[in-house]
Amino acid sequence: EAQVTQNPRYLITVTGKKLTVTCSQNMNHEYMSWYRQDPGLGLRQIYYSMNVEVTDKGDVPEGYKVSRKEKRNFPLILESPSPNQTSLYFCASKKGSPGNTIYFGEGSWLTVV
Amino acid sequence: QKEVEQNSGPLSVPEGAIASLNCTYSDRGSQSFFWYRQYSGKSPELIMSIYSNGDKEDGRFTAQLNKASQYVSLLIRDSQPSDSATYLCAVKRDTGGFKTIFGAGTRLFVKA
Numbered sequence: 739e740a741q742v743t744q745n746p747r748y749l750i751t752v753t754g755k756k757l758t759v760t761c762s763q764n765m766n767h768e769y770m771s772w773y774r775q776d777p778g779l780g781l782r783q784i785y786y787s788m789n790v791e792v793t794d795k796g797d798v799p800e801g802y803k804v805s806r807k808e809k810r811n812f813p814l815i816l817e818s819p820s821p822n823q824t825s826l827y828f829c830a831s832k833k834g835s836p837g838n839t840i841y842f843g844e845g846s847w848l849t850v851v
Numbered sequence: 852q853k854e855v856e857q858n859s860g861p862l863s864v865p866e867g868a869i870a871s872l873n874c875t876y877s878d879r880g881s882q883s884f885f886w887y888r889q890y891s892g893k894s895p896e897l898i899m900s901i902y903s904n905g906d907k908e909d910g911r912f913t914a915q916l917n918k919a920s921q922y923v924s925l926l927i928r929d930s931q932p933s934d935s936a937t938y939l940c941a942v943k944r945d946t947g948g949f950k951t952i953f954g955a956g957t958r959l960f961v962k963a
Contacts, residue, residue: 773953778859780939780953828894842895844893
């Protein structure tokens, strides 16, 4: 089954404690991306990757890091989480050109206290 | 001005009615337009895409695009309670790229 898998799905953590949200896709997609979704603001892109070892900032990259060492994996790293990073996070993937359909993971609810 | 604007709703329609969802965008160079449906607590899923002016129909859904007015709409005919969700409008400037801008979404309630 084609899917984007992210873990953990739910996490409560404390300010300053480094955490990693993993993301893996099994569709051999070139593009992967992370979004955060907040009430009234919709989906905002954090980082994206066009292929292995190629990453770039989205609209809200501050406080986040990513890496793309393998085509299937695109982890999101919060080096020192803060309460304003409390949000619902989605990993997504898309086939390269001319693919347009974005496939989303199930989401990770992150609370930073 | 937001790049993609939608009325947040909620939009409430009776079962069997037509639900009309609207979206405006600011980048006149946008080429690709999408509607995603998101049930509460779930991930968005693509329901319609449209690339040229006019109407595109798929079952009960019709997407309408007017590039001159920078306006995209989604019509849902014979609305069902299962259509109750948040509908996200998304816009992409270039074909094949990954820079997709999402609106904040419109909440739709279909009353049985």
